[in-house]
Amino acid sequence: MRIRAAVSAALASAGILLAGWQSGAHVADTxxxxxxxxxxxxxxxxxxxxxAPGSSGGSPGxxxxxxxxxxxxxxxxRFGTVQVQITVNAGAITDVTALQLTDDDRKSVQxxxxxxxxxxxxxxxAQSAQVQTISGATVTSDAYLSSLQGALDAANL
Amino acid sequence: MQPTFKPLPAAxxxxxxxxxxGPALKSRTFHCMGTVISxxxxxxxxxxxxxxxxxxxxxxxxxxxxxxxxxxxxxxPDSEASRLARGEVTLRDASAAFRARFADATGWRLLTDxxxxxxxxxxxLDLSGIIKGYAIxxxxxxxxxxxxxxxxxxxxxxxxxxxSPAPGTGSPWLAGVVDPLDRAALxxxxxxxxxxxxxxxATSGTAERGDHIWRAGVGRTEFRRSExxxxxxxxxxxxxxxxxxTAIVAxxxxxxxxxxxxxxxxxxxxxxxxxxxxxxxxxx
Numbered sequence: 001m002r003i004r005a006a007v008s009a010a011l012a013s014a015g016i017l018l019a020g021w022q023s024g025a026h027v028a029d030t031x032x033x034x035x036x037x038x039x040x041x042x043x044x045x046x047x048x049x050x051x052a053p054g055s056s057g058g059s060p061g062x063x064x065x066x067x068x069x070x071x072x073x074x075x076x077x078r079f080g081t082v083q084v085q086i087t088v089n090a091g092a093i094t095d096v097t098a099l100q101l102t103d104d105d106r107k108s109v110q111x112x113x114x115x116x117x118x119x120x121x122x123x124x125x126a127q128s129a130q131v132q133t134i135s136g137a138t139v140t141s142d143a144y145l146s147s148l149q150g151a152l153d154a155a156n157l
Numbered sequence: 158m159q160p161t162f163k164p165l166p167a168a169x170x171x172x173x174x175x176x177x178x179g180p181a182l183k184s185r186t187f188h189c190m191g192t193v194i195s196x197x198x199x200x201x202x203x204x205x206x207x208x209x210x211x212x213x214x215x216x217x218x219x220x221x222x223x224x225x226x227x228x229x230x231x232x233x234p235d236s237e238a239s240r241l242a243r244g245e246v247t248l249r250d251a252s253a254a255f256r257a258r259f260a261d262a263t264g265w266r267l268l269t270d271x272x273x274x275x276x277x278x279x280x281x282l283d284l285s286g287i288i289k290g291y292a293i294x295x296x297x298x299x300x301x302x303x304x305x306x307x308x309x310x311x312x313x314x315x316x317x318x319x320x321s322p323a324p325g326t327g328s329p330w331l332a333g334v335v336d337p338l339d340r341a342a343l344x345x346x347x348x349x350x351x352x353x354x355x356x357x358x359a360t361s362g363t364a365e366r367g368d369h370i371w372r373a374g375v376g377r378t379e380f381r382r383s384e385x386x387x388x389x390x391x392x393x394x395x396x397x398x399x400x401x402x403t404a405i406v407a408x409x410x411x412x413x414x415x416x417x418x419x420x421x422x423x424x425x426x427x428x429x430x431x432x433x434x435x436x437x438x439x440x441x
């Protein structure tokens with residue numbers, strides 16, 4: 001049983017690879033990743049999905065929903081040039097690949113610098129004995145005396 | 158003008174013996190702009206020399222701060238800012254230096270979609286939000302001109318550094334960020350200076366009790382609860398760090414995302430509930 005399952009899985013994988021290879025070759029042939037690839041990849045796509053469009057009713061209307069690979073325009077961002085390609089099968093995005101995601105700048109790998117929730121244990125830790133200065137909301141002259149910065153300065157007279 | 162950088166009394170004798178193994182520093186403090194400004198230099202091999210250099214450097218820094226405070230403070234009835242607030246003069250009559258800072262502030266208002274604003278809700282022009290950062294920046298220029306390479310300047314919790322606390326080692330200055338829920342504890346640390354991208358760290362918070370802040374913007378000046386209790390911003394320069402920290406506290410998450418998308422900064426924000434939002438640079 002287990003062997004049969006493994007063999008059929010391997011065969012299925014090979015089929016998927018082959019279909020992917022084919023569609024990839026078509027994209028390369030046509031040069032343009034957009035509309036021209038649409039018809040070419042549809043045959044490959046049906047191979048991958050095992051006739052999914054047919055099973056979803058088999059109506060000719062399915063032909064009007066988008067299928068193919070589409071490249072977005074290259075966008076200049078703070079992190080360098082970014083361009084993505086999507087693979088669409090019967091109107092649903094099945095894959096997103098980055099065509100351009102790099103720049104000489106080392107920040108290219110860090111596309112998002114957005115702030116995310118973080119546990120208190122996960123931030124860079126520091127004890128007041130290790131730091132040389134303290135950043136905080138502005139303290140008044142009075143509050144300074146009892147502040148951590150006040151203690152640090154007192155230690156460094 | 159008499160320099161007044163006298164050492165302030167230690168309020169925490171128990172904590173005064175901090176940092177036994179860290180780099181030895183010497184610091185001077187003075188009062189200005191309603192807060193305390195502190196300049197620290199590595200103690201170096203010859204303490205007497207360090208003391209002399211530090212006294213001169215602190216005097217230069219104090220001159221910069223005092224000069225700007227004289228012009229921009231709304232607490233001084235004779236300042237240019239106060240005369241403008243009373244309507245005795247208009248911006249047209251203001252000095253070139255005053256108008257230049259006004260231009261800076263309105264530029265930042267545009268860049269932050271109005272969340273940083275030089276106008277109080279009552280309409281009075283208040284440039285103090287940008288003047289402290291500008292004073293730190295100008296003090297840095299004075300220190301560079303004096304040939305001082307390694308220093309840490311802290312103005313009421315806004316920090317700018319140069320070089321290293323242990324010259325020759327390449328080690329950065331380590332700044333602590335105050336925990337707004339327990340102001341005697343540190344929430345996080347952040348390395349500044351040395352070979353790193355960031356020399357400045359500024360923290361903005363809601364009022365000491367943490368309840369209200371002017372949440373102002375173009376056409377939306379109002380008084381309401383802020384989403385953030387505190388925001389710390391690390392940047393290459395102190396004005397950017399200071400302005401964005403203020404804008405994030407005023408503008409909440411949309412401004413936080415706008416800041417991290419548009420500037421090369423790291424941000425650590427504390428929500429009203431005490432939870433944290435941080436960019437990757439603050440992750441341990």
